Amino acid sequence: MIEFKQVHKQYPDGLLALKDIDLQIDQGEYVAIIGLSGAGKSTLLRCVNRMHDISSGSLKVDDVEISTLRGKGIRQLRRSIGMIFQSFNLVTRISVMKNVLVSFVPGIPLWRKVLGVFTEQEKKQALIALDRVGILDKAFVRVDQLSGGQQQRVALARTLAQNPKIILADEPVASLDPVTANQVMGDFRRINQELHMTVIMNIHHVELALEYASRIIGIRAGEIVYDGRTEDVTDEILEQIYKGSVEKGEDIAHAREAVTN
Known part of the structure; x- marks a missing residue:
């Protein structure tokens, strides 16, 4: 369980990025x-694994106040929380298999x-992971020979x-084309359902969020303005989330834009 209580995040330049965040996400x-x-x-996402520290309030993961963690405690927290970036963060000149094996590096001896x-068990785990995302056949291919969608699956x-x-x-x-984006979102949903892993993602493509996620959290100016089931999201709620400097009609159009844009 992830639990935010009255969380604020203020950057050194004075920007208040998060205000009074109260939020609970279950396993x-x-x-x-x-x-x-x-x-x-x-x-908000990066506060969960301590990439950003909160300024005040309480943030717990599995009942552990993560703001109190230091050194080894932070490393252990991050071992239980996987992070996937838009830029993939892969070493493109080596094989897919070697990139997956990198996940074991923080926990193995220096030598x-x-x-x-790597042990046979670690190699087996890497191959199982590749099989789960449908690219086992690419295990020994260099990453720079893969498409963007395949790299995201790595x-x-x-x-x-x-x-x-x-x-x-x-x-x-x-950074993916519409067809590949749907495939990757489907991978996340399948992993969520089959392995009971909590998946939390930031996403600009509202149509994809509504199609694949079961819960939507809408943030505007550092505050949560909507938190509820995907099926309960209406155009009025999207207007509330995206309300800004543009006109009302443009807001709705932007929020409902297709993944082809």
Whole structure:
């Protein structure tokens, strides 16, 4: 369980990125966070694994106040939370398999890190992860020979190999074409359902969020303005989330834009 209580996040320049966040996400949920650019979506996501520290309030993961963690405690937290980025963060000049095996590096002895030695069990886990995302046949192909969608699946497999409880995804389909974006979103949903992993993602494509996620959190100017079931989201709710400097009709059009844009 992830629990925010009265969480504020203020940056050194004075920007208040999160205001009075009260939020609970239970194990096994598939949550999409939506809102305009700069609304605080990425900040909220990155507070969960301590990439950002909160300024005040309480943030617990499995009843552990993560703001009190130091050193080894933070490393253990991050082992249970997989993070997937828009940019994939892969080493393109090496094989898919080696990229997935990187997920084990933080927990292995120094000599194995230096020599690049992995156990048979670690290799098996990497292959199982690749199979789960449908690219087992690419295990020994260099990453730079893969399409963007395949590379995102490598990033997802690398996260799965560490067997996390939670997957955080920061705009995971932003750079993908519409067909591939749907495939990757389907991968997230299947993993969520089959492995009971919590999936929390920031996403600009509202249509994809509404199709695949079971819960929508809408953020505007650092505040949660909607938190509820996907099927309860209406155009009026989207207007509330995306209300800004543009005209009302443009807001709705932007929020409902298809993934082809």
